[in-house]
Amino acid sequence: NAGVMQNPRHLVRRRGQEARLRCSPMKGHSHVYWYRQLPEEGLKFMVYLQKENIIDESGMPKERFSAEFPKEGPSILRIQQVVRGDSAAYFCASSPQGLNTEAFFGQGTRLTVV
Amino acid sequence: DQQVKQNSPSLSVQEGRISILNCDYTNSMFDYFLWYKKYPAEGPTFLISISSIKDKNEDGRFTVFLNKSAKHLSLHIVPSQPGDSAVYFCASGPDAGNMLTFGGGTRLMVKP
Numbered sequence: 001n002a003g004v005m006q007n008p009r010h011l012v013r014r015r016g017q018e019a020r021l022r023c024s025p026m027k028g029h030s031h032v033y034w035y036r037q038l039p040e041e042g043l044k045f046m047v048y049l050q051k052e053n054i055i056d057e058s059g060m061p062k063e064r065f066s067a068e069f070p071k072e073g074p075s076i077l078r079i080q081q082v083v084r085g086d087s088a089a090y091f092c093a094s095s096p097q098g099l100n101t102e103a104f105f106g107q108g109t110r111l112t113v114v
Numbered sequence: 115d116q117q118v119k120q121n122s123p124s125l126s127v128q129e130g131r132i133s134i135l136n137c138d139y140t141n142s143m144f145d146y147f148l149w150y151k152k153y154p155a156e157g158p159t160f161l162i163s164i165s166s167i168k169d170k171n172e173d174g175r176f177t178v179f180l181n182k183s184a185k186h187l188s189l190h191i192v193p194s195q196p197g198d199s200a201v202y203f204c205a206s207g208p209d210a211g212n213m214l215t216f217g218g219g220t221r222l223m224v225k226p
Contacts, residue, residue, distance in 0.1 A: 035216075041218055042118075042120075042217050042219050043158070043205075043216040045213050045215070048213065056213060058213075091158070103214075104160070105158045107155070107156050108155075108156070108157050
């Protein structure tokens, strides 16, 4: 049973480009959470999704950021018109039920905006 | 407003001794507390948890203590091993909730 898979592991984007981060949850998990870790800081919750639904996006910036978890395929975190301040490690976690306390994390995608 | 705080950004301990990592929280609604361990370039991995109905939970070398009146929890690692060197995050949330709030992390270095 593969763990939570995130790709790419490293992503470099120029200012103004779009970044798409992918997360394939563990088999059998239908709940996905995205967290962001800024340099020298802890993990900050961004969004919680269930298949085809956004359950809680209270941690997501209102502009430029969006997330989806379609019926088929991975969850996508999309950042439009990236700025240098978006540079961070983005972690995805999944759980079998809507309990973040049972979530398993992926290895993260490190986004660098140049 | 930091609801979960780890006031020590780093801690250095000799191999074989005890490591004590501390965490304070402010939200009285938090009922569930977890510790995650993170190596560089990897995602956090779950280490140990405790529910607010308990004041201690033990798993091998790892013990978590919860003082609910002080809104404080700590992770004890004994004996510490060089492989324990990592960043440790404290996290908490409402019981069965869907969002965890993380502390800023403490970098533990265990010297051989």
